[in-house]
Amino acid sequence: QKEVEQDPGPLSVPEGAIVSLNCTYSNSAFQYFMWYRQYSRKGPELLMYTYSSGNKEDGRFTAQVDKSSKYISLFIRDSQPSDSATYLCAMSGYNQGGKLIFGQGTELSVKP
C-alpha cells in the first residue's frame, strides 16, 4: 500500500464547475500538507500549504485537511480552462528528513 493515494483521473469538467480533488494517506505522523499544480512538461507549482488540520482559502482554491480521517482535499471554484493541469498532493512531517511524499497526481481537464 502506498503512503499517499490519489485518484489519477483523468477528470473532465465544464468551465465554471466546482472541482474536488482528494488524497488519502496512512502515516499519522504527517503534519504538513501541500497541493501542487503541474502543467505538461513543467515543474510543479505550489498552490496551497496547510499545517495540521483545518481549512485554508486562497482565491478560488480551498484546501481541507482532516487528520482524523487521514484525508485531504482541494476544491477549485469557478474552474477555468487554464486550470487544466495535473494536481499533486504532497505531505511531510518532522521525521521525514526533508522529504515530501507525493500522490500520483490527478489529471484535470476543464472544457470551455
Place this chain on the structure above:
Amino acid sequence: EAGVTQSPTHLIKTRGQQATLRCSPISGHTSVYWYQQALGLGLQFLLWYDEGEERNRGNFPPRFSGRQFPNYSSELNVNALELEDSALYLCASSFTPGTSGYEQYFGPGTRLTVT
C-alpha cells in the same frame, strides 16, 4: 523575485555515461532537494542538502550523488547511466525545514534522456 533555476533544460546521454545537472535556489533558501519524476512512477525523493551537507537521501543507488556549494547552489551527478534513468529531474528549495515551515518550491526541471 527569481524562482528556482535549473540547467540544462534537456540532456541527452548514452548508457554508461555521466550526467551533471545544476540548480540555483531561491535567494535566501538554504535547503535544496532533488526529485526524480519518471513516467508512471510519480515524484520520488532523491537527495536533500542543507548548509552544504547531505542531510538525507532516498532509495536510490550510490551512483546518484551530488553536492551543495557555499552559495547554496547544487549539482546532481548520475554515473553509469542506465536507460531507466530517463526522467524529469526536479530541484526544489526551501528555508531550513522547521525554521519557516516545509514549503518547497520547484524549478522547471531537467529532462534527461538516456539512449
